[in-house]
Amino acid sequence: MSKIVYVGPTIPGVATRNTVYDDTPPEALQTAIQTAPYLGNLVVPISALADAMTQIRNKSGAVYTMYKKALTYSAEN
Numbered sequence: 001m002s003k004i005v006y007v008g009p010t011i012p013g014v015a016t017r018n019t020v021y022d023d024t025p026p027e028a029l030q031t032a033i034q035t036a037p038y039l040g041n042l043v044v045p046i047s048a049l050a051d052a053m054t055q056i057r058n059k060s061g062a063v064y065t066m067y068k069k070a071l072t073y074s075a076e077n
Helices: 027-035 037-042 046-058 062-070
Strands: 003-006 019-022 043-045
Touching: 003 046, 027 037, 037 043, 037 062, 043 046, 046 062
Parallel strands: none
Antiparallel strands: 003 019, 003 043
16 A cells, blocks of 8 residues: 655645545546546655655745646635
């Protein structure tokens, strides 16, 4: 069993930032990923957490690009 972390912004009723899950995101997040596939890029293995957080903090990289897009997720739905 491998741990994964959601590094995107908190989306009420869907996911809370920096929440750790066992193997699979919860159903609400899985449904959101089906609607907005870019959210899947914000679920990273624990081993990639430091890099993902660095990208968000430095406001650069693919993870940060998806993070910015996720900030508009609730407006899309």
